Amino acid sequence: MSLIIFIIGLLFGSFYNVCIYRISEGKSVVWPASHCPKCQAKLKPWENIPIVSFVFLRGKCGHCKSNISFQYPVIEFITGVMFLSVYFKYDFTFDFYKTVILLSIVLIAVVIDIKKMILPDRLTLGMIVVGLILSLFPSNMVDPWSSFMGAALFAFPFFLVYTFSEAIYGKEVFGFGDVKFAAGIGAFLGYIDFHMLYMYFLYTFILGAIYAIIAIKLGKKGRQTQIPFAPFMAVALVIVIIQFF
Numbered sequence: 001m002s003l004i005i006f007i008i009g010l011l012f013g014s015f016y017n018v019c020i021y022r023i024s025e026g027k028s029v030v031w032p033a034s035h036c037p038k039c040q041a042k043l044k045p046w047e048n049i050p051i052v053s054f055v056f057l058r059g060k061c062g063h064c065k066s067n068i069s070f071q072y073p074v075i076e077f078i079t080g081v082m083f084l085s086v087y088f089k090y091d092f093t094f095d096f097y098k099t100v101i102l103l104s105i106v107l108i109a110v111v112i113d114i115k116k117m118i119l120p121d122r123l124t125l126g127m128i129v130v131g132l133i134l135s136l137f138p139s140n141m142v143d144p145w146s147s148f149m150g151a152a153l154f155a156f157p158f159f160l161v162y163t164f165s166e167a168i169y170g171k172e173v174f175g176f177g178d179v180k181f182a183a184g185i186g187a188f189l190g191y192i193d194f195h196m197l198y199m200y201f202l203y204t205f206i207l208g209a210i211y212a213i214i215a216i217k218l219g220k221k222g223r224q225t226q227i228p229f230a231p232f233m234a235v236a237l238v239i240v241i242i243q244f245f
């Protein structure tokens with residue numbers, strides 16, 4: 001069973017790669033069929049097998065021989081591991097589907113944020129809406145009120161930092177997309193108690209601060225450079241899920 005779940009995860013990961021590419025280009029996610037981003041050649045079924053095709057094609061497009069990004073097999077693998085981990089934690093309960101949906105959207109958003117420094121509304125507002133819809137299911141521990149409060153309370157600290165960072169530091173620490181992203185995470189997790197909310201916020205900023213210190217020490221980023229913030233929010237989310245759910 002574990003192997004099947006992992007393979008299903010790889011297949012979903014393959015689709016998420018398509019989502020990452022198309023959402024960041026503002027294109028339709030479901031149409032047309034998979035094609036090489038360089039030469040536009042349509043992929044044959046055997047060229048579309050997660051990880052396996054990448055290895056056999058030695059990371060090159062079968063038509064134009066241009067290099068395929070390492071992002072493709074990496075995202076597939078991460079998605080496989082994610083599906084498997086969530087399955088081990090929840091078995092096939094409602095929490096399995098809910099957590100997989102949440103972490104899938106978060107993964108797609110994080111990669112787009114790293115590549116393009118944007119968090120598209122399609123993902124962040126989509127998360128809020130899906131989180132609220134899922135709260136209507138009786139098997140969800142999070143009821144609609146908790147989901148709504150979660151969205152508001154998770155977004156609030158980020159909204160404060162977003163609003164006041166410019167006045168205090170003379171620059172924005174992150175964009176408004178990150179505030180909406182936090183609201184989406186809150187809509188899924190719901191408001192459980194203050195402790196969880198506080199820990200989530202703490203983890204995010206500790207991770208962000210560690211990254212900033214390392215980046216400045218290595219001389220890679222100046223103090224004025226904006227950094228993608230979604231990756232820290234995503235890692236903090238994973239820690240909170242392990243710790244509290």
Ligand SMILES: [Zn+2]
Binds near residue numbers: 038
């Ligand atoms: Zn090609």
